[in-house]
Amino acid sequence: MNGKMDRRGFFATFVKMAGVAVIAPTVLNTVFGSEAHAQKKRGAAPEAAPAAKSGGMPFVDPNDSVAKAVKYVEDHKKAPEAKGNHCVTCGFYGKKDATSGTCTIFAGKLVKADGWCASWNKKA
Known part of the structure; x- marks a missing residue:
């Protein structure tokens, strides 16, 4: 070869590079973007006490x-826009115990039962 790239070679190289550009962020996020890595970076213990x-x-x-x-706060009284609404009265909330529950927004x-976010929706 004389060192020049023909059109077919250029497009083959371009497609390979585009594939790497699409796949690389996913692979890097999988390898380096784990929750444990993020917690370690923030200085928190890998398994925090609330989870236990x-x-x-x-x-x-x-x-x-x-x-x-979604402007989530753990105490609805600290959010004036909550207007007295809180997670317990939201349609997305599923009660676990008296102080906490699940939410479809945060799978x-x-x-917190007394929490609030801008996605609050009145229970039907």
């Missing part, structure tokens, strides 16, 4: 990106 108390299901971290997006995590 709740039977393995962790509480929502108010600093989590989803929690911030796999518990929310």
Whole structure:
């Protein structure tokens, strides 16, 4: 070969590079983006105490990106826009015990019964 790339070679290389660009973030997130890694980076213990108390299901971290997006607070009294509404009276809430429950917005995590978020929806 004389060192020049023909059109077929260019497109073959382009497709390979595009494939790597699409797949690499998923692979890197899987390898380096685990919850344990994120907790370690924040300085928290890999298995925090709230998860142990709740039977393995962790509480929502108010600093989590989803929690911030929906303005989740653990105490509805601290959110003026809650207007007295809280998780217990929300249609997305499923009661676990007197102080906490599950929420379809935060799959796999518990929310405080007195919490509130902007996705609050009146129970039917």
